[in-house]
Amino acid sequence: HRSGSTNEAIIPPKFCDNRIVSSKYTVWNFLPKNLFEQFRRIANFYFLIIFLVQVIVDTPTSPVTSGLPLFFVITVTAIKQGYEDWLRHKADNEVNKYPVTVLEDGRRIRKESEKIKVGDVVEVEEDETFPCDLILLQSSRDDGTCFVTTASLDGESNHKVRWAALPSTLFFHNRMVRL
Template identity: 40%
Template structure:
């Protein structure tokens, strides 16, 4: 209950329009001087989303990202390169790739060139499908979370 009181009080402070805009007074627990001190750091501009300053809000908000959640690793364009990059960080995959490349050298060729590539291709395909399904599940969960209805308590 105390948190809601603090949030309510803070919302009222932010929404209040007074002549001391840009001035700062430390909270009750901190020592303060007899008069408020001017903030020397960056200033923060708060604009209402709807109302007379809507164009200004839209111009300012283009610079910032939204608050949507995105936990996916890949996009459609980056799936194959990034997935292959991550899979070849595993020593077993590098070993099978080395064997497949070594088998293409005529002097060292032990058996058919194509047969050496089968284990590597099977492993890469299975892991790629698993990663794609996991990423798709993340995408669906992100979409669900980002489309939840929320209530904003203020004032």
């Protein structure tokens, strides 16, 4: 026990963070996960077995006749899936770095959307995108409603009506919390 150190236990967060992750692979799991997915396809697995039999057993045909096409298909598919996943990583990063306004101690602070946590009060302007689940506390409309498009969640581009959840926050005079 060193002097000056505290015995604080590491408490896991109660809620998950606000990051969006739609990619399938990381740098570390790309090769094994991609090969596993590709060899789950019956055709690729069949040609792998044929190739292994040709390598192990003395057959009249060369292992190159089945190994080369299999290697080509696996390589091209891996490159295609890697590129698509790289695009997903870029899109995730763009969404996660989107700036939002959070109210802390009566001040407006700009944060990246991935750093929003449960309990933050977020100010959203009209036609602004917000990448998280929010409870509407107040609206600039007198009836406490707002219209939300959920196209990024469910593909529907029509507007859905949302009402302020708490009557006590509906009529703040300073209009600090808007959605």
